[in-house]
Amino acid sequence: MSASVVADPPAPAGAPPPPEQEIRALGRSLDAAFPSAARRPVHAAERALAAPLSDRPELRAALFRLVDVAPACRTPTELGEHLDAFLAELPAHERAAGLALHLTGGRGGHALSGRAAAVAVARMARFFIAGEDPAAALPALARLWSGGVASSLDLLGEATVTAAEADRYAARCDDALVQLAQAVRAWPARPLLERDFAGRLPRANLSVKVTALTPLIREAAPEIGREDAARRLRPLLRRARELGAHLHVDMESIASRELIVGLVLGLLAEDEFRDGPDAGIVLQAYLTDSDELLREVLEWAARTERATPLTVRLVKGAYWDHELVEARQRGWTPPVHATKADTDRSFERLTRALLAARPAVRVAIASHNLRSIAHAIVCNRRSGRPDTDLELQVLRGLGDDLHHALAAHRLRVRSYCPVGDLVSGMAYLVRRLLENTANDSFLAARADGADLDRLLRAP
Amino acid sequence: MSFANEPLLELRRAWVRDGLEDALRALDAELPLHVPVLIDGATRDAPDLASTDPGAPERVVAAATRATPTEVDDAVRAASAAQAAWAARRAAARAAVLVRAAGLLRERRARLAALAVRECAKPWAEADADVCEAIDFLTYYAADAVRLERGEELVQLPGERNELRYRPRGVVAVVAPWNFPFAIALGMTAAALATGNAVVLKPAEQSPGCAFELVRALHEAGVPAGALALLPGEGDVGAALVAHAGVHVIAFTGSSAVGQQILRVAADVRPGQRHLKHVVAEMGGKNCVLVDADADLDDAVPAVAYSAFGFAGQKCSACSRVLVHEAIAAPFAERLRGLLDTLVVDQATRFGVDVPPLIERSAQERIADALAQAAAVGATVARGAAGPDEGWFAAPAIVTDVAADAPLLSTELFGPVVTVEPVPDLQAALARVEALPFGLTGGIFSRNPARVRELTWKLPVGNVYVNRHITGATVARQPFGGTRLSGGGPKAGGPGYLHHFVESVVVSENTTRHGLVV
Numbered sequence: 001m002s003a004s005v006v007a008d009p010p011a012p013a014g015a016p017p018p019p020e021q022e023i024r025a026l027g028r029s030l031d032a033a034f035p036s037a038a039r040r041p042v043h044a045a046e047r048a049l050a051a052p053l054s055d056r057p058e059l060r061a062a063l064f065r066l067v068d069v070a071p072a073c074r075t076p077t078e079l080g081e082h083l084d085a086f087l088a089e090l091p092a093h094e095r096a097a098g099l100a101l102h103l104t105g106g107r108g109g110h111a112l113s114g115r116a117a118a119v120a121v122a123r124m125a126r127f128f129i130a131g132e133d134p135a136a137a138l139p140a141l142a143r144l145w146s147g148g149v150a151s152s153l154d155l156l157g158e159a160t161v162t163a164a165e166a167d168r169y170a171a172r173c174d175d176a177l178v179q180l181a182q183a184v185r186a187w188p189a190r191p192l193l194e195r196d197f198a199g200r201l202p203r204a205n206l207s208v209k210v211t212a213l214t215p216l217i218r219e220a221a222p223e224i225g226r227e228d229a230a231r232r233l234r235p236l237l238r239r240a241r242e243l244g245a246h247l248h249v250d251m252e253s254i255a256s257r258e259l260i261v262g263l264v265l266g267l268l269a270e271d272e273f274r275d276g277p278d279a280g281i282v283l284q285a286y287l288t289d290s291d292e293l294l295r296e297v298l299e300w301a302a303r304t305e306r307a308t309p310l311t312v313r314l315v316k317g318a319y320w321d322h323e324l325v326e327a328r329q330r331g332w333t334p335p336v337h338a339t340k341a342d343t344d345r346s347f348e349r350l351t352r353a354l355l356a357a358r359p360a361v362r363v364a365i366a367s368h369n370l371r372s373i374a375h376a377i378v379c380n381r382r383s384g385r386p387d388t389d390l391e392l393q394v395l396r397g398l399g400d401d402l403h404h405a406l407a408a409h410r411l412r413v414r415s416y417c418p419v420g421d422l423v424s425g426m427a428y429l430v431r432r433l434l435e436n437t438a439n440d441s442f443l444a445a446r447a448d449g450a451d452l453d454r455l456l457r458a459p
Numbered sequence: 460m461s462f463a464n465e466p467l468l469e470l471r472r473a474w475v476r477d478g479l480e481d482a483l484r485a486l487d488a489e490l491p492l493h494v495p496v497l498i499d500g501a502t503r504d505a506p507d508l509a510s511t512d513p514g515a516p517e518r519v520v521a522a523a524t525r526a527t528p529t530e531v532d533d534a535v536r537a538a539s540a541a542q543a544a545w546a547a548r549r550a551a552a553r554a555a556v557l558v559r560a561a562g563l564l565r566e567r568r569a570r571l572a573a574l575a576v577r578e579c580a581k582p583w584a585e586a587d588a589d590v591c592e593a594i595d596f597l598t599y600y601a602a603d604a605v606r607l608e609r610g611e612e613l614v615q616l617p618g619e620r621n622e623l624r625y626r627p628r629g630v631v632a633v634v635a636p637w638n639f640p641f642a643i644a645l646g647m648t649a650a651a652l653a654t655g656n657a658v659v660l661k662p663a664e665q666s667p668g669c670a671f672e673l674v675r676a677l678h679e680a681g682v683p684a685g686a687l688a689l690l691p692g693e694g695d696v697g698a699a700l701v702a703h704a705g706v707h708v709i710a711f712t713g714s715s716a717v718g719q720q721i722l723r724v725a726a727d728v729r730p731g732q733r734h735l736k737h738v739v740a741e742m743g744g745k746n747c748v749l750v751d752a753d754a755d756l757d758d759a760v761p762a763v764a765y766s767a768f769g770f771a772g773q774k775c776s777a778c779s780r781v782l783v784h785e786a787i788a789a790p791f792a793e794r795l796r797g798l799l800d801t802l803v804v805d806q807a808t809r810f811g812v813d814v815p816p817l818i819e820r821s822a823q824e825r826i827a828d829a830l831a832q833a834a835a836v837g838a839t840v841a842r843g844a845a846g847p848d849e850g851w852f853a854a855p856a857i858v859t860d861v862a863a864d865a866p867l868l869s870t871e872l873f874g875p876v877v878t879v880e881p882v883p884d885l886q887a888a889l890a891r892v893e894a895l896p897f898g899l900t901g902g903i904f905s906r907n908p909a910r911v912r913e914l915t916w917k918l919p920v921g922n923v924y925v926n927r928h929i930t931g932a933t934v935a936r937q938p939f940g941g942t943r944l945s946g947g948g949p950k951a952g953g954p955g956y957l958h959h960f961v962e963s964v965v966v967s968e969n970t971t972r973h974g975l976v977v
């Protein structure tokens with residue numbers, strides 16, 4: 001008798017890659033539809049420095065540390081002191097350039113330079129954050145909708161370290177769902193955004209973070225956080241079902257992944273949620289084992305009876321530096337791909353696998369990378385499906401030009417719109433700014449004038 | 460120096476956790492372990508000292524044999540006799556033995572971690588880190604001793620040859636604590652062995668099982684029988700050992716009271732003793748974290764909680780006082796208080812536990828007394844969950860409104876208790892730290908680089924941590940050791956530590972003959 005070897009099942013497969021020239025043609029066509037030269041929140045700073053921040057690591061660090069601390073400073077003088085301290089840290093050759101960040105023109109003293117910096121930071125924040133709270137953001141969401149762009153609301157907040165904070169976040173989510181559902185009734189019909197192969201698409205869409213729903217994240221014990229988060233997520237799912245809204249659970253660092261996947265797939269499989277709400281999770285292409293997670297999700301979808309398919313939002317992943325630093329410090333094999341091209345290839349492979357998995361799942365491709373997006377759209381078209389069977393997603397601020405271009409092409413696009421005050425939004429803001437000035441970022445490369453054809457090449 | 464720390468277990472992976480649970484089951488089936496007196500390869504196994512599971516005091520983890528005064532003497536004599544041959548090997552040969560021992564510990568990592576979970580109630584992550592640190596000490600000191608053997612460069616003039624070499628001091632008495640039952644015991648032992656000394660190890664009475672596993676691995680790897688002895692026992696065994704005239708170095712980690720006692724005893728020159736004893740003492744602390752007005756509380760609150768309550772506060776590096784700028788004292792206190800309620804107080808065997816049981820009943824009583832005393836004079840005490848009934852649990856506590864002269868602010872408690880004091884600014888906080896007799900670790904949360912730089916140089920402590928937790932020093936990355944009454948300054952796991960286990964010899968030779976340089 002021969003020993004039987006149990007091999008891993010193969011990764012979920014999709015159609016073969018589509019022809020490159022189609023992807024490039026679509027990419028160019030989308031690019032041509034951008035309303036303006038890409039606007040970026042760090043442009044003012046970069047113009048003052050006459051160089052992209054991605055080439056000036058010390059200045060970039062100083063700028064981000066300033067942005068980071070700004071909301072914690074109670075007075076302009078305090079902020080001015082920090083500004084001085086950051087400038088003093090710069091190496092000699094950068095100090096002159098650093099002074100350009102001293103937006104006062106010099107003689108104003110701490111209070112004045114601090115006030116100017118505070119204004120600059122607030123302006124950057126407004127670029128990414130739709131308003132202080134849902135009510136303040138609703139007009140912006142309505143404008144997006146009228147312009148042919150759907151939205152997902154995201155509530156920014158400080159880290160959840162106490163049960164009271166988790167309760168407050170859950171209450172804010174509940175309140176946001178109610179306000180959203182109320183507001184969207186008055187929105188005009190936008191058939192492109194409201195229906196796909198699986199039926200009606202909710203107008204009201206909320207993204208939530210599990211680490212904000214429980215203070216009990218223990219990476220060695222996902223069950224502890226899962227139970228606690230479930231107590232708060234279950235009522236939100238009920239509310240979303242009652243209001244006909246979509247609830248999307250974001251993915252975070254890998255330390256909470258097992259918890260999040262178990263929580264969401266577990267709850268949605270319960271009888272109570274068989275008929276709704278519409279819900280979704282996120283797949284991160286930068287993880288080296290993302291194929292396995294996709295397989296787990298598809299197996300779940302195959303055995304779980306639900307009225308509407310689960311939406312899978314495919315992203316590259318927002319915690320690359322964090323995962324790498326943590327793995328290095330603890331001596332672990334990094335869970336993320338080592339090069340940007342690896343991530344991009346994984347993204348395209350997962351795109352094809354997800355598209356082929358329909359109708360078991362709905363697919364949302366979330367990226368600002370024209371190549372990644374064009375690839376997804378071409379794949380969808382070649383599968384013989386209408387454009388409405390694919391959702392594209394962008395982040396507010398980073399993806400504004402892109403969503404205009406996508407809407408102009410009558411593609412279904414959704415803008416992810418964070419709301420919150422400056423203090424609670426700071427972590428989000430810093431992450432977006434860092435991403436926006438990272439060497440490997442598509443947006444930064446494009447804004448720095450990189451050749452479009454090169455950027456549209458297969459990774 | 461290319462040195463890589465032993466990778467921690469990736470406990471966020473389910474299969475890694477499963478592997479540890481298997482190891483625990485296998486270990487449980489073996490309990491109690493027998494820990495003999497071990498001298499020159501001969502064992503005496505007549506158990507009269509038990510270590511028990513702090514989470515289930517009925518369970519005996521190790522059945523140890525107390526060393527007698529005669530055995531203390533035998534062990535030191537055997538070590539003296541064996542030391543010369545061990546020292547005669549080149550440093551590289553000794554290093555190879557230590558690296559082999561590291562390999563054995565690596566193979567046994569799951570079992571060793573399980574043993575620390577049982578014998579000392581270390582939660583899995585901490586138990587695993589303890590084993591990794593032990594491995595790190597072996598490989599780090601092994602490599603460092605090879606470098607040390609080369610001696611130091613001296614100025615050379617024509618006609619003379621000058622050399623500075625190091626040689627071992629002789630017999631090292633290692634007196635180890637239970638809270639890092641692998642890392643600290645082995646760190647001191649490995650430093651001594653790497654530099655060519657012989658070692659007599661007296662482990663804490665609470666953790667003889669862990670110590671025996673280390674000694675076994677070292678012998679299996681090739682440390683000569685006579686060069687390493689194990690003397691289980693209580694304080695009397697340690698006292699006899701440090702007083703012995705044949706001991707050259709005393710490497711001690713533990714309480715300040717015992718450390719000072721050792722320094723006094725070591726100063727006495729006994730009949731027949733022809734050397735001064737050198738003491739390497741790592742003692743307690745009263746470690747403070749300073750939180751500035753611009754601190755990010757999202758980071759500071761969890762980091763303080765982890766530093767204060769992790770492993771139930773039973774680390775010498777643990778945070779026991781927080782000095783927080785009054786501008787954010789209220790939100791800081793509220794969030795820390797809220798976090799207290801989320802702490803998982805449970806058996807060390809449970810994954811994800813924050814606060815395991817204390818090591819023994821007397822520790823539980825000590826914490827209860829200290830909190831009762833503080834409350835009696837007007838302090839406000841908030842407690843977290845009490846934990847299971849079985850085991851030496853103490854509910855984690857935050858104490859506020861403490862009188863400036865209260866003992867709670869100046870004595871080390873070694874438990875899950877932290878005090879929080881608002882201060883007008885960090886200068887005032889610095890003054891309070893300066894007023895303390897200790898100087899082990901300290902923390903600063905601030906986003907102003909100028910203030911951070913100033914404070915890091917002024918804080919009178921051995922290890923300063925900025926915008927992070929203040930425990931978990933890692934070999935070669937955060938060499939560890941205190942100042943003031945916390946210790947004599949050597950940094951374990953860092954350059955210079957081995958110097959405490961050697962003495963230097965300078966040889967100056969006249970190389971001229973008949974007026975000619977030859």
Ligand SMILES: Cc1cc2nc3c(=O)[nH]c(=O)nc-3n(C[C@H](O)[C@H](O)[C@H](O)COP(=O)(O)OP(=O)(O)OC[C@H]3O[C@@H](n4cnc5c(N)ncnc54)[C@H](O)[C@@H]3O)c2cc1C
Nearest residue numbers: 250251315316317318338339340343367368369393441442
């Ligand atoms: C609507 C929306 C929702 C999102 N939700 C989530 C979420 O729930 N969870 C989440 O984690 N992220 C989320 N993101 C963020 C996303 O993961 C990316 O960080 C971001 O979109 C940038 O990727 P890109 O494709 O737009 O740009 P690109 O510039 O093409 O790609 C940048 C990305 O590539 C990867 N990368 C960069 N350098 C390297 C390298 N050296 N090696 C390997 N990989 C590298 C990183 O993932 C980086 O974010 C979301 C994004 C959008 C648009």
